[in-house]
Amino acid sequence: MSAAPWTIAGIHAALQAKKVSAREIASGFYAEIDRRNPELNAYLTLSHERAYSQADRVDAAVARGEKLPSLAGVPVAIKDVISTSGIRTTCGSKILESYIPPYDATAVARLENAGAVILGKTNCDEFAMGSSNENSAYGAVRNPVALDRVPGGSSGGSAAAVAAGLAVVALGTDTGGSIRQPAACCGIPGLMPTYGRVSRYGLIAFASSLDRIGPFAANIADTAAVMAVIAGHDENDSTSAAASVPPYDVEIEGPIRGLRIGVPEEYFGEGIDSEVKEKVLTAIALMEKLGCHRIPLKMPHTEYAIATYYIIATAEASSNLARYDGVRYGLRVPGATLLDMYRKTRERGFGPEVKRRLMLGTYVLSSGYYDAYYLRAQKVRSLIARDFSAAFQKVDAILTPTAPTPAFRLGEKTSDPLQMYLADIYTVTGDLAGIPGISIPCGKTKAQLPVGLQILGPHFSESRILQLALAFEKAGGFGI
Amino acid sequence: MTISRDDVSRVAELAYLELTPDEAEMYRGQLDEILNYVGKLQQLDLTNVVPMTQMSFATGETVSPLPASNQEVGTPLRDDIVHPCTVANAVLSQAPDAIKPFFRVPKVIER
Numbered sequence: 306m307s308a309a310p311w312t313i314a315g316i317h318a319a320l321q322a323k324k325v326s327a328r329e330i331a332s333g334f335y336a337e338i339d340r341r342n343p344e345l346n347a348y349l350t351l352s353h354e355r356a357y358s359q360a361d362r363v364d365a366a367v368a369r370g371e372k373l374p375s376l377a378g379v380p381v382a383i384k385d386v387i388s389t390s391g392i393r394t395t396c397g398s399k400i401l402e403s404y405i406p407p408y409d410a411t412a413v414a415r416l417e418n419a420g421a422v423i424l425g426k427t428n429c430d431e432f433a434m435g436s437s438n439e440n441s442a443y444g445a446v447r448n449p450v451a452l453d454r455v456p457g458g459s460s461g462g463s464a465a466a467v468a469a470g471l472a473v474v475a476l477g478t479d480t481g482g483s484i485r486q487p488a489a490c491c492g493i494p495g496l497m498p499t500y501g502r503v504s505r506y507g508l509i510a511f512a513s514s515l516d517r518i519g520p521f522a523a524n525i526a527d528t529a530a531v532m533a534v535i536a537g538h539d540e541n542d543s544t545s546a547a548a549s550v551p552p553y554d555v556e557i558e559g560p561i562r563g564l565r566i567g568v569p570e571e572y573f574g575e576g577i578d579s580e581v582k583e584k585v586l587t588a589i590a591l592m593e594k595l596g597c598h599r600i601p602l603k604m605p606h607t608e609y610a611i612a613t614y615y616i617i618a619t620a621e622a623s624s625n626l627a628r629y630d631g632v633r634y635g636l637r638v639p640g641a642t643l644l645d646m647y648r649k650t651r652e653r654g655f656g657p658e659v660k661r662r663l664m665l666g667t668y669v670l671s672s673g674y675y676d677a678y679y680l681r682a683q684k685v686r687s688l689i690a691r692d693f694s695a696a697f698q699k700v701d702a703i704l705t706p707t708a709p710t711p712a713f714r715l716g717e718k719t720s721d722p723l724q725m726y727l728a729d730i731y732t733v734t735g736d737l738a739g740i741p742g743i744s745i746p747c748g749k750t751k752a753q754l755p756v757g758l759q760i761l762g763p764h765f766s767e768s769r770i771l772q773l774a775l776a777f778e779k780a781g782g783f784g785i
Numbered sequence: 786m787t788i789s790r791d792d793v794s795r796v797a798e799l800a801y802l803e804l805t806p807d808e809a810e811m812y813r814g815q816l817d818e819i820l821n822y823v824g825k826l827q828q829l830d831l832t833n834v835v836p837m838t839q840m841s842f843a844t845g846e847t848v849s850p851l852p853a854s855n856q857e858v859g860t861p862l863r864d865d866i867v868h869p870c871t872v873a874n875a876v877l878s879q880a881p882d883a884i885k886p887f888f889r890v891p892k893v894i895e896r
Contacts, residue, residue, distance in 0.1 A: 613826065648801050
């Protein structure tokens, strides 16, 4: 049984026609994972027992002739910052090396209730802090498209797993670009939903005003099918929105003719790779050919987004990660006093990027610096959000590159944290404004590296974003 | 230079991190570069700009036009009803050192 290329619709049809069982699909994927993962390092933990018992439940439902739920038998991978009951969840950190959550994240429970088969947990930058997956305490992930390159980050394992056919869909998280940028690097779609659209109950927090859960898939129909399952209010997450969930899988077929697409000049300036620029402009021209109206935009606060983001995200992280102190879970390094134990535990348990961000976040919140950094960043965040509000008075969606360059080489940016941060220059804006965005493939460079097109929309406009993405996919845009 | 060795030591102390002298010097250089970069926010005139303290769809700062079909976008509070919570055993089973129903830590009070 070959693992790839399955789609959700293909699995549904094959199960119903009894051409294959859910157990056979799962074992096919595990065989492929055994073959490829030693090289890719996309998975950190495999959950065979849970996967096969779920597959058997699906097969029993097939045998009884029941109507199958939408994701029945679909093999999924879960980023290792999302809690899974009984399955080790490390956050890519030594400090949680043997942590086993006592409950499931809502997104995971919803996937499983819809019949999905959880294959395992995917590698990521430690506590989702990184743009290359090289900050994982369990080693870097290789990009399946080009093995000497990074898969992007922080959800690099999830993106690599889907791109390599080691899962049909995967969950990732996006705080500054961590779904869209790896999707671009690996050449697959990756959607960051509106803030509040998908429950974060069970997501281990990095920066709470930014963190979101969203799907990776190989195509837009599958992306929409996963969104239809994981979106919606959850009383266990007080930041989850009450807004009703539209039938994404139906609405994506809607027309795009006449939609106004904004192209902000600030996303095509200094620092962009010339081939990336050319591919994205070609993609925008294709959208025009499909009936969209191109409207030039100015978004003047874009250049302040990275600075704003790294102040706000690190400040929130310094508070959220205070919980790792060796008392309640995870690593404990003994110390003579309580404080000594805290310090030794955190010194040994956290990697260099996490320490760097905790110090930056602590600094910008500390007495004497709060107004100059943190308060100022919150104000600039308002201006960035206002740029988007103003733009969405004039346009229905905004098209930009996802990242300024294609996937870079392993080790290329590890010694220069600031250069690494700039990999998120086109994605952090959407996080700061709370709006949804998707990265979809729009061809490859001469070196055969994927390029990502980013589509941003107003709050709760996932259907429209997916409509544009689907029309682009159908027109052959992924391969231009 | 924006951040000194002493600043790094003070911040590490506040963040409960124990740095070696080499680490402290490495972080000082890196944090200095990052702080100089984020210092570009000082260029902006922010008079009368309201800080965005959290993502909320009820404030004017964050709202963007919504599809007419979907205006109900608040984040409702749940009813104030007590539910039983019987997770103590599961939680304590993950503790590095527990004597039910307590987490055990080094002595805090000297006498």
